[in-house]
Amino acid sequence: NAGVMQNPRHLVRRRGQEARLRCSPMKGHSHVYWYRQLPEEGLKFMVYLQKENIIDESGMPKERFSAEFPKEGPSILRIQQVVRGDSAAYFCASSRGLAVTDTQYFGPGTRLTVL
Amino acid sequence: DQQVKQNSPSLSVQEGRISILNCDYTNSMFDYFLWYKKYPAEGPTFLISISSIKDKNEDGRFTVFLNKSAKHLSLHIVPSQPGDSAVYFCAASDPRGKLIFGQGTELSVKP
Numbered sequence: 001n002a003g004v005m006q007n008p009r010h011l012v013r014r015r016g017q018e019a020r021l022r023c024s025p026m027k028g029h030s031h032v033y034w035y036r037q038l039p040e041e042g043l044k045f046m047v048y049l050q051k052e053n054i055i056d057e058s059g060m061p062k063e064r065f066s067a068e069f070p071k072e073g074p075s076i077l078r079i080q081q082v083v084r085g086d087s088a089a090y091f092c093a094s095s096r097g098l099a100v101t102d103t104q105y106f107g108p109g110t111r112l113t114v115l
Numbered sequence: 116d117q118q119v120k121q122n123s124p125s126l127s128v129q130e131g132r133i134s135i136l137n138c139d140y141t142n143s144m145f146d147y148f149l150w151y152k153k154y155p156a157e158g159p160t161f162l163i164s165i166s167s168i169k170d171k172n173e174d175g176r177f178t179v180f181l182n183k184s185a186k187h188l189s190l191h192i193v194p195s196q197p198g199d200s201a202v203y204f205c206a207a208s209d210p211r212g213k214l215i216f217g218q219g220t221e222l223s224v225k226p
Contacts, residue, residue: 004158006158031212033212033213033214035214035216041218042119042121042204042216042217042218042219043159043204043214043216044216045213045214045215048211048212048213055211056211056212056213058213059213091158091159093158093214095212098211098212099212100146100147100208100210100212101147101164101166102212103149103161103164104161104214105161106151106158106159106160106161107158108156108157108158109156109157109158111156
């Protein structure tokens with residue numbers, strides 16, 4: 001009964017490079033959420049996706065960030081031309097449905113360090 | 116604009132005593148609340164939730180209380196154990212399902 005899987009767990013990039021973060025939801029879950037935790041802060045919502053659809057991207061920076069959840073395969077959060085301020089822990093969560101009572105279960109996170 | 120606030124960044128409690136973690140929110144449209152526990156270098160783990168139609172929900176040593184008029188909720192852990200030492204996040208679920216988190220309270224339970 002695998003939980004939410006994220007890889008890589010740690011990612012180091014130099015300024016200007018691209019970062020790709022992957023998330024495989026729990027079995028039976030078709031809703032994926034991405035959150036970011038900056039140092040000394042709480043988690044901040046970025047984007048909510050269902051298979052092949054972005055439902056809510058109100059928390060995504062307007063530039064350089066994109067997300068997808070294809071019909072097959074994991075959800076991908078992509079950060080182009082990374083800057084030092086992108087250094088953070090990125091968490092993915094999944095849920096069975098979109099009711100507020102459908103609990104979101106979190107993966108272990110990807111810790112991105114931008115040099 | 117912090118819609119969910121945890122005003123105590125840290126709390127220290129003796130083993131066996133009660134831990135009380137507090138959370139305030141500003142948006143009266145929120146109607147579902149959750150508590151997550153987080154260890155370093157791990158993702159948040161769901162603990163307990165409460166709907167706004169209730170004022171209390173209990174699960175073992177964990178009880179969440181909701182005071183809608185005060186826009187306040189609290190998590191009680193009794194008795195506290197050293198393994199409870201972690202960061203606790205309060206979250207509100209908005210109508211579209213996204214979670215809005217507080218800043219977290221770091222609980223330390225001392226033997």
